[in-house]
Amino acid sequence: xxxVPDFHVVIPAGGAGTRLWPLSRAGHPxxxxxxxxxxxxxxxxxxxxxxxxxGPDGIGIVxxxxxxxxxxxxxxxxAEQNLWIEPGPRDSMAAIGLAAxxxxxxxxxxxxxxxxxxxxxxxxxxxxxxxxxxGIDAARAGYIATxxxxxxxxxxxxxxxxxGEPLSPDQSFATGASAATGAQQVHAARQVVQFVEKPDAATxxxxxxxxxxxxxxxxxxxxxxxxxxxxRRLQPDLHAGLIEIAAVWDTAQRATTLERIWPTLTKIAIDxxxxxxxxxTGGVAVVPADFTWNDVGDWxxxxxxxxxxxxxxxxxxxxxxxxxxxxxxGASNFVVPAAGRQVVVLGAENLVVVDTPDALLxxxxxxxxxxxxxxxxxxxxxxxxxx
Amino acid sequence: xxxVPDFHVVIPAGGAGTRLWPLSRAGHPxxxxxxxxxxxxxxxxxxxxxxxxxGPDGIGIVxxxxxxxxxxxxxxxxAEQNLWIEPGPRDSMAAIGLAAxxxxxxxxxxxxxxxxxxxxxxxxxxxxxxxxxxGIDAARAGYIATxxxxxxxxxxxxxxxxxGEPLSPDQSFATGASAATGAQQVHAARQVVQFVEKPDAATxxxxxxxxxxxxxxxxxxxxxxxxxxxxRRLQPDLHAGLIEIAAVWDTAQRATTLERIWPTLTKIAIDxxxxxxxxxTGGVAVVPADFTWNDVGDWxxxxxxxxxxxxxxxxxxxxxxxxxxxxxxGASNFVVPAAGRQVVVLGAENLVVVDTPDALLxxxxxxxxxxxxxxxxxxxxxxxxxx
Numbered sequence: 001x002x003x004v005p006d007f008h009v010v011i012p013a014g015g016a017g018t019r020l021w022p023l024s025r026a027g028h029p030x031x032x033x034x035x036x037x038x039x040x041x042x043x044x045x046x047x048x049x050x051x052x053x054x055g056p057d058g059i060g061i062v063x064x065x066x067x068x069x070x071x072x073x074x075x076x077x078x079a080e081q082n083l084w085i086e087p088g089p090r091d092s093m094a095a096i097g098l099a100a101x102x103x104x105x106x107x108x109x110x111x112x113x114x115x116x117x118x119x120x121x122x123x124x125x126x127x128x129x130x131x132x133x134x135g136i137d138a139a140r141a142g143y144i145a146t147x148x149x150x151x152x153x154x155x156x157x158x159x160x161x162x163x164g165e166p167l168s169p170d171q172s173f174a175t176g177a178s179a180a181t182g183a184q185q186v187h188a189a190r191q192v193v194q195f196v197e198k199p200d201a202a203t204x205x206x207x208x209x210x211x212x213x214x215x216x217x218x219x220x221x222x223x224x225x226x227x228x229x230x231x232r233r234l235q236p237d238l239h240a241g242l243i244e245i246a247a248v249w250d251t252a253q254r255a256t257t258l259e260r261i262w263p264t265l266t267k268i269a270i271d272x273x274x275x276x277x278x279x280x281t282g283g284v285a286v287v288p289a290d291f292t293w294n295d296v297g298d299w300x301x302x303x304x305x306x307x308x309x310x311x312x313x314x315x316x317x318x319x320x321x322x323x324x325x326x327x328x329x330g331a332s333n334f335v336v337p338a339a340g341r342q343v344v345v346l347g348a349e350n351l352v353v354v355d356t357p358d359a360l361l362x363x364x365x366x367x368x369x370x371x372x373x374x375x376x377x378x379x380x381x382x383x384x385x386x387x
Numbered sequence: 388x389x390x391v392p393d394f395h396v397v398i399p400a401g402g403a404g405t406r407l408w409p410l411s412r413a414g415h416p417x418x419x420x421x422x423x424x425x426x427x428x429x430x431x432x433x434x435x436x437x438x439x440x441x442g443p444d445g446i447g448i449v450x451x452x453x454x455x456x457x458x459x460x461x462x463x464x465x466a467e468q469n470l471w472i473e474p475g476p477r478d479s480m481a482a483i484g485l486a487a488x489x490x491x492x493x494x495x496x497x498x499x500x501x502x503x504x505x506x507x508x509x510x511x512x513x514x515x516x517x518x519x520x521x522g523i524d525a526a527r528a529g530y531i532a533t534x535x536x537x538x539x540x541x542x543x544x545x546x547x548x549x550x551g552e553p554l555s556p557d558q559s560f561a562t563g564a565s566a567a568t569g570a571q572q573v574h575a576a577r578q579v580v581q582f583v584e585k586p587d588a589a590t591x592x593x594x595x596x597x598x599x600x601x602x603x604x605x606x607x608x609x610x611x612x613x614x615x616x617x618x619r620r621l622q623p624d625l626h627a628g629l630i631e632i633a634a635v636w637d638t639a640q641r642a643t644t645l646e647r648i649w650p651t652l653t654k655i656a657i658d659x660x661x662x663x664x665x666x667x668t669g670g671v672a673v674v675p676a677d678f679t680w681n682d683v684g685d686w687x688x689x690x691x692x693x694x695x696x697x698x699x700x701x702x703x704x705x706x707x708x709x710x711x712x713x714x715x716x717g718a719s720n721f722v723v724p725a726a727g728r729q730v731v732v733l734g735a736e737n738l739v740v741v742d743t744p745d746a747l748l749x750x751x752x753x754x755x756x757x758x759x760x761x762x763x764x765x766x767x768x769x770x771x772x773x774x
Contacts, residue, residue: 342746342773344761349755359729367734374731
């Protein structure tokens with residue numbers, strides 16, 4: 001199928017590199033890495049997945065100065081005007097709002113923008129495109145659309161989306177700049193009742209049983225004018241700052257304006273700034289997604305993406321050639337040999353062993369969610385060079 | 388107390404460096420290492436423990452060419468004539484038999500020789516000396532004496548000595564060259580009924596309960612003439628070869644004679660060659676030992692020698708300076724950071740993590756006995772550089 005006219009994408013490419021430490025670092029985040037040995041980095045895979053929907057000129061990347069060069073190297077088809085460098089991280093609302101304001105400035109408020117993380121792993125391209133197209137239709141009908149992942153187990157590592165009734169075919173949620181047009185697939189989408197935070201295990205089990213909850217993968221699709229209208233109402237200072245920046249983005253004033261305004265912008269996630277309050281007033285739609293999705297949110301999640309060999313899983317990192325690990329009398333271990341050394345695991349189970357040149361992590365798959373605390377502890381100890 | 392006249396010691400300093408792999412290697416065996424952070428290597432501690440009994444001229448070391456320089460560096464008081472370099476490893480009977488033949492050649496067959504491993508850890512110097520003096524008395528009475536360690540738990544990692552009746556004060560076991568003299572402490576020793584191999588757990592529990600079994604620590608004390616007489620009878624070829632070598636040891640013919648004979652000598656452990664058959668005919672005595680003994684036979688044994696901190700144990704290797712390991716939410720782990728890297732253990736228990744520049748071992752304390760199999764597997768895979 002051909003790209004969707006006036007559909008644009010922003011890929012926020014940031015992240016602290018904490019959840020897959022020590023392989024990913026602040027200076028070498030996972031989106032720049034070919035974590036699944038696919039021959040393409042996660043960022044490149046994200047590009048590959050979206051470019052059929054937008055064409056090569058329709059994708060913009062928001063990233064920091066530190067990673068701008070790597071992003072350009074990895075994405076040679078990225079137009080220079082679509083590399084949006086933020087002076088510093090100010091959370092997802094500022095990054096996505098900046099993209100929305102730039103696209104609205106260039107293309108008008110009817111232009112559709114989708115936001116997709118740079119470091120998720122998705123399979124099922126056909127299903128992905130179908131879900132995005134449905135989200136685009138819901139966006140044209142005035143909704144903030146999100147793609148909801150079907151829960152397959154009682155995960156406690158994700159937020160959930162509580163879904164309500166299906167949207168009716170002629171239903172629209174107009175908020176000024178938007179207008180319903182050609183919403184042929186809107187009926188597949190459902191009203192969002194509520195976004196809920198990461199649950200405990202018992203609550204997650206109830207969500208799974210009820211069938212009315214989806215995992216929140218943080219993918220949003222909206223008309224730029226609709227998003228900016230919500231933002232003006234809900235975060236007026238942030239809105240004003242982003243509009244002022246976008247107005248001069250393609251001019252010589254960009255640098256000085258960014259320097260003046262960016263550090264003052266409210267730091268808030270798009271979930272809290274937009275998704276939750278707008279859902280409360282009926283303005284968010286969720287598209288049930290049939291592709292498989294993995295946020296590679298910890299070592300256990302990454303392991304789930306890799307083939308097991310002799311019951312153990314080994315992730316080889318091509319640029320850090322190492323001998324094959326020797327795993328004896330052990331099962332369900334996940335070993336990442338990335339320091340050029342011989343790794344031996346003897347008689348252990350369910351371990352995660354990540355070997356890098358300057359840091360070694362040994363943990364269990366159950367504890368994989370806590371790796372962020374290790375990074376916090378190293379920061380507190382002043383070991384900045386390891387972060 | 389003064390040294391014992393005509394008491395000599397041989398310290399066989401060999402070993403393949405397999406049980407504490409990857410910290411100890413064939414080229415860097417544990418006896419050359421200060422494993423207990425005592426400020427002295429295990430070899431130096433062995434020397435320190437014995438020199439009060441022999442004086443500095445009474446200790447000889449049997450070692451290979453590869454380690455001769457390190458041995459001399461670590462033991463500046465070792466007389467050059469007492470560094471006995473074997474052309475290649477031919478098991479403990481050849482090494483100890485060579486020492487016995489050299490001492491007999493130099494000092495006569497009445498001279499007493501004790502054999503003590505280079506890499507055991509002992510505390511209780513006074514008790515150690517008392518046990519050795521008792522063993523010397525038993526040796527003067529014609530026995531092959533051994534020191535028996537009191538079993539404190541049902542160990543399956545050691546061979547056992549089954550003890551019989553106490554020796555009577557005037558009892559002697561003359562076999563020609565020996566004669567009972569001044570055996571004042573012989574009564575503390577007991578007849579050895581049998582040496583038994585490493586038992587399974589149930590058998591070990593029975594041994595412990597019976598109270599009649601000691602751990603075999605491989606320490607032997609004997610008149611050189613008594614040992615050589617047994618050897619002539621039990622291993623005549625080996626005896627003949629050793630006598631021929633010893634006859635020319637302090638002459639210019641040493642090298643050519645060694646080169647010709649050494650490679651032909653029977654490879655056999657002293658336990659099988661002497662201790663077991665001589666015990667069967669009543670010629671071995673065991674001295675119950677009251678010092679504490681650790682053969683540092685695996686990582687779990689080494690851990691037992693070190694102080695725990697926050698329930699975990701860390702062994703710092705001075706010559707391989709590394710950051711302090713970060714151990715979070717874990718207990719009873721044993722971490723050896725010896726690669727200069729940051730080691731992190733998160734939420735794991737009972738692990739052994741040994742980090743060296745070219746090899747990493749992750750195992751459990753229960754599996755520590757199996758490390759030798761790792762070394763065998765690496766050898767089979769052709770990874771000689773890691774051994």
